[in-house]
Amino acid sequence: MSPFEEQLYALLAQASISGQEKNTPPALIPKVEQAFTSQYHDAAGNHFYVRKSKTPGAKLLLLDAHFDEIGLMVKELLPGGFVRVSAVGGVDAKPLPASEVILYGKQEIHGGVASTPPHLQTAGETAKPVAVKDLLIDTGYDLQTLSQILSVGDMVGFLPKVTTLANDCICSKGLDDKICAAIALYAAATARLAHGWDVCVCLAAREEVGSIGAQCAVTALHPDAAIAMDVEFARMPGTPKAETTVRFAGVTVAYSAVTDRALTDVLIRTAQAKKIPYQTVAWPNRTGTDADRIGLGQEGIPCALIGVPIFNMHTPVETAALSDAKAALRLLTEMLEGGMTAWENR
Numbered sequence: 203m204s205p206f207e208e209q210l211y212a213l214l215a216q217a218s219i220s221g222q223e224k225n226t227p228p229a230l231i232p233k234v235e236q237a238f239t240s241q242y243h244d245a246a247g248n249h250f251y252v253r254k255s256k257t258p259g260a261k262l263l264l265l266d267a268h269f270d271e272i273g274l275m276v277k278e279l280l281p282g283g284f285v286r287v288s289a290v291g292g293v294d295a296k297p298l299p300a301s302e303v304i305l306y307g308k309q310e311i312h313g314g315v316a317s318t319p320p321h322l323q324t325a326g327e328t329a330k331p332v333a334v335k336d337l338l339i340d341t342g343y344d345l346q347t348l349s350q351i352l353s354v355g356d357m358v359g360f361l362p363k364v365t366t367l368a369n370d371c372i373c374s375k376g377l378d379d380k381i382c383a384a385i386a387l388y389a390a391a392t393a394r395l396a397h398g399w400d401v402c403v404c405l406a407a408r409e410e411v412g413s414i415g416a417q418c419a420v421t422a423l424h425p426d427a428a429i430a431m432d433v434e435f436a437r438m439p440g441t442p443k444a445e446t447t448v449r450f451a452g453v454t455v456a457y458s459a460v461t462d463r464a465l466t467d468v469l470i471r472t473a474q475a476k477k478i479p480y481q482t483v484a485w486p487n488r489t490g491t492d493a494d495r496i497g498l499g500q501e502g503i504p505c506a507l508i509g510v511p512i513f514n515m516h517t518p519v520e521t522a523a524l525s526d527a528k529a530a531l532r533l534l535t536e537m538l539e540g541g542m543t544a545w546e547n548r
Contacts, residue, residue: 219273223247237391248405264425268409274358291410362519382431393538416492420499436511452479
């Protein structure tokens with residue numbers, strides 16, 4: 203396993219549901235952690251990693267990838283040890299029945315999302331859409347004991363398990379957006395920083411509930427430019443071509459009304475010059491990522507958006523190709539080692 207993959211796996215092993223990021227410091231491997239000049243977090247739950255270029259008065263490049271992930275929140279404790287929940291972020295409920303979860307109360311306990319056997323389902327019940335509000339989690343406890351461990355408002359996360367698939371693909375909860383968080387951290391830690399640019403990686407909080415963390419970060423940092431990173435929808439049969447990207451086709455680069463065209467063009471020219479596989483996607487209005495908040499923050503911050511295609515977004519079984527992640531890592535490294543200077547001197 204490469205050091206980059208070690209960093210990715212370390213992040214995926216953690217539970218950082220939106221709202222609890224401050225209590226979950228990201229796990230960094232030594233090669234990455236030792237490279238940064240300073241590390242800190244803010245009240246919003248953002249985690250910052252700063253690396254100086256040793257150039258007095260250097261400009262600041264913000265690399266943003268959100269650290270939070272979707273999950274569930276305890277709404278009600280019921281007789282028989284069952285728990286009713288609500289969604290934190292845009293949880294896709296369809297694959298949840300019969301899945302395993304972890305409930306984070308005074309202690310961690312495991313539960314299974316209850317599923318009604320087909321033998322007991324009424325006619326037409328199998329065709330009903332699954333809604334999070336209708337799910338029940340079975341803990342095996344009696345209500346009295348469960349009430350001593352779990353309270354309304356406690357978080358519920360998906361089982362942290364990385365499965366290796368064919369062609370160097372992996373399947374896990376939290377690839378949105380920890381695959382990009384690992385890319386940002388590793389690139390910032392290992393690149394030969396170009397003259398005149400410092401870098402700050404922000405593992406942003408609460409993106410899944412409105413990009414709140416990114417808004418706080420840009421207000422505090424006042425970066426001169428930013429590259430936001432987030433996953434894109436991977437194309438499956440039956441999905442719209444214009445709104446999806448292709449697995450094994452490389453890093454994604456987005457065009458949008460809220461992103462900076464010149465910085466985006468430099469990313470593409472850099473990918474072309476270095477023969478890094480890339481693909482473009484258009485989000486004419488908002489991108490649905492932290493780039494929306496960053497690009498329109500303060501007096502306006504030049505911000506571009508890159509990412510990695512994933513399948514099964516907002517489920518416990520998100521799937522991505524490591525080759526696409528490594529293409530994104532190469533592109534980001536090239537930007538830190540000269541691409542930002544090319545953009546500045548355009």
